[in-house]
């Protein structure tokens with residue numbers, strides 16, 4: 213089936229953290245419509261086995277494809293790390309993940325020092341960022357750290373809470389005395405902890421480090437892909453329409469969703485969450 217320029221960009225995540233990626237897309241591509249799916253009934257993915265992550269990713273992708281999207285964006289680092297190849301294989305709709313754009317931006321921002329990657333246990337176990345960095349620079353030293361408590365702390369809204377600083381000190385302790393000059397925020401939630409991570413890293417490493425959020429790099433890559441495939445929205449004057457679906461009851465997600473979406477967008481776009489059951493509708 214030919215892809216439709218008028219179709220929306222489909223974005224999915226294990227939950228609501230992917231709204232940081234959706235927000236970057238909305239900012240970079242304001243005339244594109246977007247359908248966001250947050251699998252809030254099955255979040256978190258970051259502590260699950262690769263086979264489960266792949267299975268969940270498939271149902272989410274199938275839902276978006278049924279909506280006629282022209283591009284699928286995997287906003288979730290954990291899914292990008294474990295399932296991107298499988299989702300893209302044989303698909304007529306292009307599929308983009310966050311790992312490669314993040315790795316490439318980190319290499320571009322680094323001044324030749326080591327790179328640290330922070331992510332969920334599943335992302336870190338996959339070594340996906342390590343491989344993506346070594347594809348470009350095989351000799352670059354990479355420090356990978358799983359930070360499982362960061363996701364619940366962000367969901368709780370403890371963005372500048374002393375407990376969050378203590379937890380960050382514990383996770384980032386192995387970076388003390390290293391030559392790290394760039395840190396990849398390899399999880400949808402971590403951009404909201406930018407201030408804490410930056411301060412703790414500075415304190416431990418002894419100089420400021422660059423923090424890389426894959427979302428902005430991904431948004432640029434998505435725009436370039438739409439141009440190459442001649443898939444840009446035909447009307448470059450009208451703002452794109454945005455729809456947001458969640459798999460758990462929307463009422464439980466509204467507050468957290470607004471935190472993720474509102475953190476990066478001008479705040480004008482209304483965030484109305486609609487419910488969908490991607491398992492039974494598959």
Ligand code: DGL
Nearest residue numbers: 226256257258289290400
């Ligand atoms: N979206 C996930 C990621 O970026 C974080 C939340 C989860 O564990 O599902 O890895």
